[in-house]
Amino acid sequence: MGYPHPPHAKESVVLSKHFGDAGARTYAGWVERGGYEGLKKALGMTPDALIEEVKASGLRGRGGAGFPTGLKWSFMPKNDGKPHYLCCNADESEPGTFKDREIMRWTPHALIEGCAVACHAIGAETCYIYIRGEFTEPYKIMEAAVADAYKNGAVGANAMGSGKRIDIVLHRGAGAYICGEETALMNSIEGKRGNPRIKPPFPAAAGLFGMPTTINNVETLAAVPHILMRGAAWYKGLCLSNPKSTGTKLWSVCGHVMKPGNFEVTMGFPMKDLIYELAGGMRPGRTLKAVIPGGSSVPLMNREEAESALCDYEGVVEKGSMLGSAGFIVMDDSADIVYEVYRLAKFYAHESCAQCTQCREGTAWTTKILERMLHGQGKPEDLDLLLDLSDNMTGKTICVLSDSCAAPIVSGIKKFRGEFDAYLARAKGPAVAV
Amino acid sequence: MSAAQGAAPTEAPHEPVFAGKPRERLEALFPKYPTKQACLLPALWIVQEERGWISPAAMAEVATVLGLTPAYVRGVVTFYTMYHTHPVGRHFIQVCTTSPCHLCGSDDVVKALLKETGCGELGTTSADGRFTVIEVECLGACGFATPILVDNDFIESVTPERVPGILAGYR
Numbered sequence: 001m002g003y004p005h006p007p008h009a010k011e012s013v014v015l016s017k018h019f020g021d022a023g024a025r026t027y028a029g030w031v032e033r034g035g036y037e038g039l040k041k042a043l044g045m046t047p048d049a050l051i052e053e054v055k056a057s058g059l060r061g062r063g064g065a066g067f068p069t070g071l072k073w074s075f076m077p078k079n080d081g082k083p084h085y086l087c088c089n090a091d092e093s094e095p096g097t098f099k100d101r102e103i104m105r106w107t108p109h110a111l112i113e114g115c116a117v118a119c120h121a122i123g124a125e126t127c128y129i130y131i132r133g134e135f136t137e138p139y140k141i142m143e144a145a146v147a148d149a150y151k152n153g154a155v156g157a158n159a160m161g162s163g164k165r166i167d168i169v170l171h172r173g174a175g176a177y178i179c180g181e182e183t184a185l186m187n188s189i190e191g192k193r194g195n196p197r198i199k200p201p202f203p204a205a206a207g208l209f210g211m212p213t214t215i216n217n218v219e220t221l222a223a224v225p226h227i228l229m230r231g232a233a234w235y236k237g238l239c240l241s242n243p244k245s246t247g248t249k250l251w252s253v254c255g256h257v258m259k260p261g262n263f264e265v266t267m268g269f270p271m272k273d274l275i276y277e278l279a280g281g282m283r284p285g286r287t288l289k290a291v292i293p294g295g296s297s298v299p300l301m302n303r304e305e306a307e308s309a310l311c312d313y314e315g316v317v318e319k320g321s322m323l324g325s326a327g328f329i330v331m332d333d334s335a336d337i338v339y340e341v342y343r344l345a346k347f348y349a350h351e352s353c354a355q356c357t358q359c360r361e362g363t364a365w366t367t368k369i370l371e372r373m374l375h376g377q378g379k380p381e382d383l384d385l386l387l388d389l390s391d392n393m394t395g396k397t398i399c400v401l402s403d404s405c406a407a408p409i410v411s412g413i414k415k416f417r418g419e420f421d422a423y424l425a426r427a428k429g430p431a432v433a434v
Numbered sequence: 435m436s437a438a439q440g441a442a443p444t445e446a447p448h449e450p451v452f453a454g455k456p457r458e459r460l461e462a463l464f465p466k467y468p469t470k471q472a473c474l475l476p477a478l479w480i481v482q483e484e485r486g487w488i489s490p491a492a493m494a495e496v497a498t499v500l501g502l503t504p505a506y507v508r509g510v511v512t513f514y515t516m517y518h519t520h521p522v523g524r525h526f527i528q529v530c531t532t533s534p535c536h537l538c539g540s541d542d543v544v545k546a547l548l549k550e551t552g553c554g555e556l557g558t559t560s561a562d563g564r565f566t567v568i569e570v571e572c573l574g575a576c577g578f579a580t581p582i583l584v585d586n587d588f589i590e591s592v593t594p595e596r597v598p599g600i601l602a603g604y605r
């Protein structure tokens with residue numbers, strides 16, 4: 001499988017520079033392309049200096065929450081005599097998001113290198129890379145790359161000849177979106193059901209196997225070696241709008257666009273250009289209706305909001321949504337908003353781990369109510385009922401899966417109420433109870 | 435259970451999975467984790483690769499090998515959707531129908547798959563035992579709609595027209 005598109009002139013390729021170039025998959029190929037220099041440099045620095053450099057770069061987590069990476073690393077205890085762990089989150093299951101997959105498929109050593117650097121920064125000897133079970137091809141590529149990195153001494157008992165031990169272990173998931181939630185992921189590695197844990201304690205205090213743990217997304221870790229090689233100031237300078245959002249970012253764009261795919265642009269890039277130029281815009285005769293910009297777990301944006309937004313953490317919030325994992329689900333005027341939010345509710349109902357009543361019952365009932373609406377059996381009070389349920393699903397549970405289900409529904413009703421009303425107006429005869 | 439009640443299909447006596455090569459694979463995992471329990475997911479993958487599904491007897495064997503209880507192992511197996519607790523067709527097909535793929539026509543791909551495999555319905559196995567087709571949530575390849583997984587083969591950009599050709603490769 002090749003990479004579908006050559007970079008667009010408006011892309012700023014850093015992470016995706018070698019996408020489509022199978023030669024970059026081997027250790028030797030990666031070194032030829034300047035790889036492992038970042039790790040070499042990192043191993044010559046103190047962990048504190050490393051953390052300061054990443055802090056200064058402004059890098060924020062690319063997994064969804066946007067937490068500053070250097071700050072997260074600094075929470076790890078020092079000289080506590082306990083084993084520390086790094087978890088790399090490669091569970092990528094958020095609808096609309098498919099960027100970590102491409103990093104692993106094309107530049108596996110970029111990820112290994114980033115993991116090794118982070119291990120040194122947080123005093124960990126072992127990094128577990130948790131790859132979702134369905135990613136069979138990325139797993140194979142990562143497996144070969146890890147073996148290659150061991151063979152060449154980049155990782156292992158004496159990483160890069162530094163005298164430091166850094167082990168990289170791949171752990172395969174088995175089908176569960178919730179295992180992307182950080183504490184569920186840790187439970188899953190421990191051989192448990194993937195139920196999120198109540199926080200505190202936070203992972204830096206008691207995480208994997210009860211030990212201090214840091215968890216980072218694939219894209220976050222893959223960016224780190226570039227920061228070390230080219231400097232925090234360079235990375236911080238990659239910013240078109242808000243100085244709190246720095247660097248480049250991979251945006252997955254899917255749905256009703258002519259050229260779906262991943263596009264790497266500098267933070268603050270106009271969303272309009274991303275959709276209409278890089279992703280090829282709408283199909284002939286179609287117009288943009290809505291975008292869910294953060295994977296599926298965030299509020300929908302209508303056309304006006306999407307066309308005026310800037311692609312960074314703050315820019316998307318300003319237009320009423322959230323950046324999340326930066327996967328754009330684009331819908332044109334042929335999309336049925338009621339069906340699509342129903343399908344997302346069904347997704348969350350299927351993926352709820354069922355620990356919290358609000359989430360277990362809320363996602364299931366939301367799905368049923370939307371389903372009856374679609375079948376022409378909605379009741380006039382259903383919209384209020386959905387909003388009430390959503391209210392009870394927000395901010396009240398162990399993790400935010402429940403909130404994630406509510407976000408597209410509440411915003412869908414708010415911004416596209418007419419489509420829901422139309423289903424209710426068409427409702428035939430006496431509604432049957434579900 | 436009496437035969438009159440409809441006896442459960444009797445399972446062939448359980449041949450241990452963790453002997454020979456699979457045993458070596460399992461033991462190679464132990465040093466990678468501080469607990470044996472952490473080898474549970476990989477051990478279940480080994481069982482499924484060897485046997486095609488995870489039977490109650492295999493769960494009991496995993497429990498013994500890792501020092502857990504069969505009930506605990508069952509609890510974990512049933513949490514994850516990719517482990518089969520029943521036998522499935524020779525080729526197991528997973529097709530994504532979540533919103534991004536739905537927008538790009540995954541419903542028609544599902545229809546074509548059900549028709550061409552002879553499964554007729556999602557979640558069932560074709561009469562010849564060759565295929566099982568199930569609908570799954572986002573496969574993490576939404577820009578390459580519609581992706582399907584046939585066994586371990588991840589196939590992107592599937593359209594109804596491509597379905598017969600793809601299936602021809604799985605006899």
Ligand SMILES: Cc1cc2nc3c(=O)[nH]c(=O)nc-3n(C[C@H](O)[C@H](O)[C@H](O)COP(=O)(O)O)c2cc1C
Nearest residue numbers: 061062063064089091092093180181182216217220
């Ligand atoms: C339900 C749920 C699913 C998540 N799925 C993922 C995922 O697939 N990949 C990911 O990197 N982060 C995911 N996250 C976010 C992680 O919990 C965590 O914030 C992230 O991995 C931290 O890495 P970062 O700081 O580098 O972003 C998910 C969160 C929730 C609540």
Ligand code: SF4
Nearest residue numbers: 353355356359397399
């Ligand atoms: S909010 Fe839902 S997914 Fe998260 S812990 Fe509660 S029940 Fe599980």
Ligand code: FES
Nearest residue numbers: 530535572573576
């Ligand atoms: S929605 Fe089908 S792969 Fe993501």
